Amino acid sequence: MAASTDVPARVPARPAPRGTRAVPRMRHRLGVMAIIASATAMGLAGVFGRMSTPPGAVIGEALTLGRMTVGALGMVLVLALGRRLGAVRRTRLSWSVVLGGVFLGLSLATYLSATVLTDLARAVALHYLGPVVATVLARVLLKERASPTELVSVAVSFTGMVLAAGLIDAGPAIGNEQQLQGDVLAAVSGVLYGAALLCYRYRSDMPADVRSFWNFAFGSLGAAGMVAVTRPDLSGMTTANWMWAVAFFLVCGLLALGLLVLAGKHLRAVELSALSYWEVVVAMLLGAAVFGEGISPLAAAGAVLIIVGAAIAVGASHRRVARLPRAPATAR
Template identity: 75%
Template sequence: MALAVDTPLRAPAPTAARPVVPRMRRRLGIVAIVASASAMGLAGLFGRLASPPGAVIGETLTLGRMAVGALGMVLVLAAGRRLSVLRRTRVSWSVVLGGVFLGLSLATYLSATVLTVLSRAVALHYLGPVVATVLARLVLKERARGTELLTLGISFAGMVLATGLVDGAPTVPDGDQLLGDVLAAVSGLLYGAALLCYRYRADMPADVRNFWNFTFGALGAAGMVAVTRPDMSGMTAQNWVWAGTFFVVCGFLALGLLVVAGMHLRSVELSALSYWEVVVAMLLGAAVYGEAVSPLAAVGALLILVAMVVALGRRRPAGTGAAPSGARGDRAAEVEPA
């Protein structure tokens, strides 16, 4: 497998023809991130149903999630007679790292949810979109307008309230809880790095990009499985059925759509809309497990919805949102206004 190097291209000569550059289709990106976040919101429910009592198998579930996604993309490519496109497409380091970062992020996050308070794990994991926005400003020189930053801030504040992070008195974590907090924070940093990587290689077809994303994500999760060696002896037939559902819905569908969204939305837009997952998870917890929704949590969910409405209703200014130049094919994407 040949790797392209993510280095800036030289400016073309004045007489050279302008290369054909992929367009960022904002409507497609919005639909993809909302659908992805909705499916990702089911991860907590399916993850609990797939795990035996007391077992910590987040790494294994993530490995299966990524492996099934990769297999699904092979079937999609084969059905569309596009396997030759997969063979011809060069893989760059941004593609490799995007998959590895996502696989490690999801594995550490699922393990963190077992070791620490769920609300704290969610809040630390969802530092990722904020990290992605900051990195996009530093690395890609993306300029976010005041309205965009306000939208992201409202979404983040809504997430903090919706997860109940400010409901009770603060406690000092210790033992397993401290380890869980560390893993959740690491998962957030890795998630942000993965979102940044999706801003590269706008030229790569979405199905091909998804295959490599799942493949390298599976390799990253497999590395964690080899190190932690989770105990799978308690898995029942019912656990495996739920695990299979988790692999397809929260893996193949949710993560595949996340990559599509990352290719068609600017980092600040992707970040603001991704918090919809928190609302979905909160509503499922209330409906399935009877978990109470406090007034502050309800206000938080409302803030997330308000931020989404603002983000959906705003027209992107012309000339913004270009992906960075880099390796062969790492060309900037032209913006298609909403």
């Protein structure tokens, strides 16, 4: 069995020499489609999460544990149907695989808890510090150089997120111990989310389905740790709550997070950062359509900025990939 190391996914700067097998280029279009689909499914989390939660309850950690556990079981089924369970055994684990799952599980658990302790707009903004953190860490640790255009795309998307979340026109919040706890949890969730996105940039040798299984498995361990500490009360959940929870587990868990892992294999951190903010637009539109939440002119402008930032990131990356020389498919 060959050892697997934590090597970041990189686009080759030049073709491989004759006599050696070239490293294949990242499948950029697949990565873009995966992150957009993932962010769309993640945007449904607010609706499914609210419908799953009994009035007055705080069960974010339990919902995250179910989300990760169902995702892991779903990936086992997918691997079994594809007769690829042996690939799980043959693939050696490494620190980035373990930490990527644990970071994501802890991030989602702390974020859902923060949304009931502090203002929702504040929680969303602090959680979405994650993509910015991932971009900075990728520059420091992976030496990924973002072009001025790509940096502008992240800045535009982040500005749009702040506007869409309602931070600019939101009224002053009353500070108290509960709100401070929620703010801290939301900030922690953002840092952990950024760390998880960075981890997905390593181990491009691992197949996406195998990586998704381990991501869910270790994410379940992280969420289980939160459940052990908080001990959420599920006694008030009705049949309708459980039905919504199952939909939450499948759509916002198996589908959304599986696609996030796939996107991380084929996109650079700066692209993941800009495109992941699409989730904010989806959540805002669903809030208006399902719960009748108003969309202010500033929030609408923010949604437009998020779309513009994503378009800038995709365009810049497409031009960068197109300029790279094509590596030979086979050795001569």
